[in-house]
Structures are given as structure tokens and as C-alpha cells.
Amino acid sequence: MKIGILMSGQGAQSVGMGQDLYEQVPAYREAIDQASAVLGYDLMTEVIQNDAKLQQTRFAQPAIFAMSMGIHRALADKLGDVNSYLGLSLGEYSALTAAGAFDFEQAVALLKDRGAYMQTAGDQNPGKMVAVMHDDQGLVAEVLASLRAQGKRVYPANYNTFAQLVIGGIAADVDEAVAKLTEAGVTRMIPLPVSGAFHTPLLDQAAVSLQARLADEPIGTLQKTVYSNTTGQAFTDVKATLGEQITHPTYFAQALQGMLNDGVDVLIEFGPSNTLIKFSKKIGGKDIKRYNVSDVASYVAVLNMLKGE
Numbered sequence: 001m002k003i004g005i006l007m008s009g010q011g012a013q014s015v016g017m018g019q020d021l022y023e024q025v026p027a028y029r030e031a032i033d034q035a036s037a038v039l040g041y042d043l044m045t046e047v048i049q050n051d052a053k054l055q056q057t058r059f060a061q062p063a064i065f066a067m068s069m070g071i072h073r074a075l076a077d078k079l080g081d082v083n084s085y086l087g088l089s090l091g092e093y094s095a096l097t098a099a100g101a102f103d104f105e106q107a108v109a110l111l112k113d114r115g116a117y118m119q120t121a122g123d124q125n126p127g128k129m130v131a132v133m134h135d136d137q138g139l140v141a142e143v144l145a146s147l148r149a150q151g152k153r154v155y156p157a158n159y160n161t162f163a164q165l166v167i168g169g170i171a172a173d174v175d176e177a178v179a180k181l182t183e184a185g186v187t188r189m190i191p192l193p194v195s196g197a198f199h200t201p202l203l204d205q206a207a208v209s210l211q212a213r214l215a216d217e218p219i220g221t222l223q224k225t226v227y228s229n230t231t232g233q234a235f236t237d238v239k240a241t242l243g244e245q246i247t248h249p250t251y252f253a254q255a256l257q258g259m260l261n262d263g264v265d266v267l268i269e270f271g272p273s274n275t276l277i278k279f280s281k282k283i284g285g286k287d288i289k290r291y292n293v294s295d296v297a298s299y300v301a302v303l304n305m306l307k308g309e
Contacts, residue, residue: 002083004264006256006280007068007095008271009088011194013060015051017272018067019044020296021074031070031104035062038108057122057195061090061115062108064271068094069104071270071293078306084225084234084259088252088276089158089199089245092229100223101238113213114206118246121206122196128171129197130178133188135163143180152176157199158250161282168197203246211243225262227255234258252276253283260284268293268302 021028022044036043043063046053053059068091085095090111097107132140137159144154144167154169154177167177174197178189196203219238226235230245232254256279266289269276274292281290291302 001266002262002264003079003081003266003268004083004259005072005079005085005095005098006267006269006276007085007087007091007098008064008269008273008276009091010057010060010064010198011192012271012273012275013054013064014272015049015054017048017063017294018070019048021067021070021299024296025070025074025299027074028070031073032066034104035066035069035108038105039112055195056119058112058115058119061118062111064090065094065097065107065111067272068270069097069107071299072098074299075293075303075306078303080306082224083264084227084262086227086252086255086259087229089229089250091271091276092226092242092245094270095226096222096235096238098224099226100220101226101235102220106217110213110217114210114246117206117209117213118196118198118203121203122198124205125196125202126171127169127197127200127202128174129157129166129168129192129194130174131160131164131166131190131192132181132186133164133190134181134186137162137165139184140165140167140181140186143184144177147173147177147180153200153202155197155200156249157197159253160250161253161279163282164279166192168200169202170197199245199247199249201247207243207246210246214239214243227259229255231255232258252279256280256283260288265289267291 047059087095152173154173157168158166228235229250232251269292277290277292293299
């Protein structure tokens with residue numbers, strides 16, 4: 001069994017997430033309380049039970065990280081020799097922390113600031129994102145490029161699967177792209193409930209702030225392979241890649257394919273939802289075993305699987 005761990009990204013959050021884990025799993029509760037101490041507010045009562053706050057980037061990012069890492073901490077001694085890690089955008093910080101690049105409190109503090117930078121940039125440069133379901137992603141990219149040549153600000157943002165590409169940019173320009181894609185024969189496009197056009201140049205200022213924040217940050221030696229959304233390959237230069245991540249497209253599909261090509265045959269997602277596991281069904285074969293841990297029932301199921309029961 002070769003295990004690959006997937007770490008949830010922003011958008012996976014939901015009110016009350018992890019409540020039963022917090023109440024019943026001591027290692028998970030310890031992680032959430034430790035994160036709360038670093039943040040200066042109680043995650044469970046002030047954010048996770050508060051939908052308005054949970055939908056704000058500056059609160060959602062450390063909350064999702066704390067949940068994913070709380071699950072990782074609760075299962076760490078049962079996971080054995082994990083082959084590799086992969087997180088979606090924000091989830092890369094969870095993956096890197098699990099693999100030794102950051103310690104837990106360091107990552108919480110980083111994400112408190114990263115979330116604030118992105119919240120501010122999104123508020124100052126509001127945008128829109130739409131998921132385009134189409135197997136010819138080259139066609140989608142060409143349409144966007146032609147619009148940018150006309151001065152429009154619309155970009156490829158997330159290559160989630162080989163048939164799902166999220167686009168983002170100025171709302172009016174995204175709407176024009178949707179119209180052009182419809183004319184080109186694309187029939188399924190879904191607007192996403194997000195607060196900004198993440199992974200596009202609209203967040204340039206957040207990237208500048210994060211690069212400055214990361215400049216003097218110590219980075220530990222990776223103990224495991226971590227695949228990067230930004231490059232689609234394994235991390236080499238952590239600081240440089242994270243500095244680019246906010247304004248560059250994510251290549252989750254390509255990164256996951258690399259993980260599977262390396263022989264991973266069991267995927268487990270840690271976080272509030274099973275979104276990445278759903279993506280993986282569009283990328284990997286049916287012989288891949290897939291699990292997610294988001295509550296006590298799924299935690300127990302994975303625990304039993306790891307014990308061989």
C-alpha cells in the first residue's frame with residue numbers, strides 16, 4: 001500500500017466542520033486549541049460556528065489548515081510510511097507542514113497573514129470565477145488569450161481535472177468569456193461562490209506582501225515528497241513556489257497524475273470535504289482506493305482501514 005495524502009483547499013469549509021472530531025478525538029482538539037492560541041481567537045466558537053466569518057478568506061484559511069492538520073495529527077502514528085502529499089492551493093501549506101517544511105504554529109501564523117493579504121487584495125480588486133467543464137482545455141485557454149489581447153482581464157486559474165478548468169478575472173470580462181465559450185460550443189459552466197479571482201494577477205499585491213513575509217521565514221527540509229499545484233511537479237524551492245502560487249494557475253490534475261505515476265494506490269483527503277477525492281475519480285483509475293476524513297465516522301473508517309480491520 002502506497003499512501004498519498006490530499007489536503008483540502010479553500011472553498012471546502014462549512015459551518016460546524018470538525019465539531020464531532022473536536023469533541024471526541026483528543027489529538028484533534030489539541031491541534032485546534034493550539035491554532036486558536038496562535039491566532040488570538042477561538043476557532044471553534046468564533047469562526048467555525050459563524051458562517052459569515054467562515055466565508056471570509058482571512059478566517060477560512062487558518063481554520064481549514066487547522067482542521068486538516070488536526071486530522072493528520074490524530075492519524076499520524078497509524079499512517080506508516082506516507083509516500084507523498086498534495087494540497088490544493090491553501091492545502092499546500094498543510095501538505096508542506098505535514099512533510100516538515102514548517103512547524104504547526106509557524107504555518108498558522110503564516111496563513112493568518114496570507115489570508116489577510118488575499119482578503120484585502122480581493123476586496124480592492126473584486127473578481128469572479130467560473131468552472132468550465134470541457135475536455136478541450138486548449139480551446140478555453142485560446143478564448144481567454146484572445147480576450148486578453150483585447151485588453152480584457154480574464155485568466156485560467158485552476159486546472160482541477162483534465163476536463164474542469166476554473167477561469168477568473170474582472171466580473172464583466174469573465175462574463176464575456178462565458179459568452180465566447182458558449183459560442184465555441186462549451187455547454188456547462190458553473191459560477192463559483194468566491195470572494196475574489198484567486199490565482200490570477202488580480203491578487204498581485206497579495207503576492208508581493210506574501211513574498212516579503214516569506215523572505216526571512218525558515219524552511220525545514222522536506223521529509224516526504226510534496227507535489228506543487230503551481231508547477232505540477234514535486235516541490236524543490238518552497239519559498240519561490242509559494243511566492244508565485246497566489247497569482248499563478250493551479251495544476252492539481254497534473255500534480256495528482258505525478259503522484260499516481262509514482263505508484264500511489266491509496267488516496268486519503270484530510271479536511272472539511274471530499275472535493276479532491278471527487279477530482280481524483282476523474283484522473284486516476286478505478287483500482288485506486290479513495291477515502292476522506294472529515295468527521296468522526298470517516299475518521300474511524302480510515303483508522304480501521306489503516307489497522308487492516
